Amino acid sequence: MVYLRATIGVLSSVRMPSIRRLAKAVSVPAGGAVPPGMSVARTNLPPYEECLMANKSDDVCGFLPKIxxxxxxxxxxxxxxxxLMPTQNAVGMDEVNEKVAKIKDKTGSALEDYxxxxxxxxxIGNGGRYYLIDHHHLSISLWRAKGDMDIPVQVTRNWNSLxxxxxxxxxxxxxxxxxxxxxxAGPSNPDTLKQxxxxxxxxLYRSLSWLVREGYGYVKDPNNAIFAEFKWGSFFRTRVIFAAQLTCKKSCMEMTLADIREADxxxxxxxxxxxRYLASSPEAAGLPGFVGRLA
Known part of the structure; x- marks a missing residue:
């Protein structure tokens, strides 16, 4: 049997080569004891090295158990x-396009390390479905860069009884x-969420909030991070209107900040x-990650 650590904290605290040796490093005989303090998932998959040799696509190696x-x-x-079933309807395509450019050339162990x-x-819930509650931008970027593939996931809750x-x-x-x-617009019945x-x-305003944050207009607040960028996007939506939006005649929903920058x-x-000025103004004081103006 191979036992795998099941906490993201472990992954972020060790180097990638160590992660790639994880399956072999924590192998124990069938029926053996699990090392103390380890949260594990059990799998009968082959050792990591064999799996890596057998992996002929961009899929993350099957040393991880199938959820x-x-x-x-x-x-x-x-x-x-x-x-994966989304729990939101939209993303900022400017951020997606940047992630696609970063991911598209990664393969094999480099992709796994990332x-x-x-x-x-x-x-997990609602009839055995799998709902992602974060990393929507990463997921659509992977789809655009690599197509359908296995990716690492962690079960936050199993609510399959609901x-x-x-x-x-x-x-x-x-x-x-x-x-x-x-x-x-919303809220709407969750049954209308993207499938x-x-x-x-x-x-577009999710992209704008991302761009402002990247320029340190506000910060990620770990205590108030849920849908923070959408909250900032809603704030900007009624205050910042680009000229290109007023003259757009078709495919307006697909317009990105990159398109606007090129056009005007x-x-x-x-x-x-x-x-960026608004992000540091008193109007934005109640938003997550607000930092205000520097003296």
Missing amino acids: DAHSPQGTLGRLKLSE LLPRAVPVI AGKHFWKTMAASNWVYPFDAMG HVKDLDND PDDYAEKVGYA
Whole structure:
């Protein structure tokens, strides 16, 4: 038997070569004792080195166990991108495009090294479905760069006993669903959420909030991080309007900040600068990660 650590904290605290040797390093005989203090998932897959040799695609190596409807909370395993159900309807495509450029040339162990510390947190429930509650941008970026593939996931909760309104009520109470569309309208019935990561819409203001954060207009607050970028996006949506939005005639939903910068660089610079100004203004004081103006 091979025993695998099932906590993301372990992955982030060791070097990648150590992670790639993890399956072999913690192997114990069948029926043997699990090392003290280790949260584990059990698998009959071959040792990591054999698995790596057999891996002929960009899929993360199968040394991780396949997640199923009975996988307990804390299990670190793998799922196909096509098996993941979004809990939001939109992403910022500017951020997605940047991630695609970063990921597309990664293969084999380099891709694994990138993904293992970024395991996607999932909720199991509502009839054995797998709902990702973070890393939507990473997931759609992987789909665009690599197609359907196995990725590392960690079970945050197994609520497979819950379904329908009981499941969604529990998800909403935990702030693990964002039932708004790419234009900020909602909330809507969670049954209208996208059914596949590849179908996520573009929210220009989610991109703007990401760009402002990247420029240190606000910071990630670990105590108030849930859908923080969408909250900032909603703040900017009624305050920052690009000229290109007013003249757009088709495919307006697909417009990115990169498109706006190319079409009207002066207006782009002015409006992004204004967004950064707003982020440090008293108007934004109640938003997550607000830092205000430096003296």
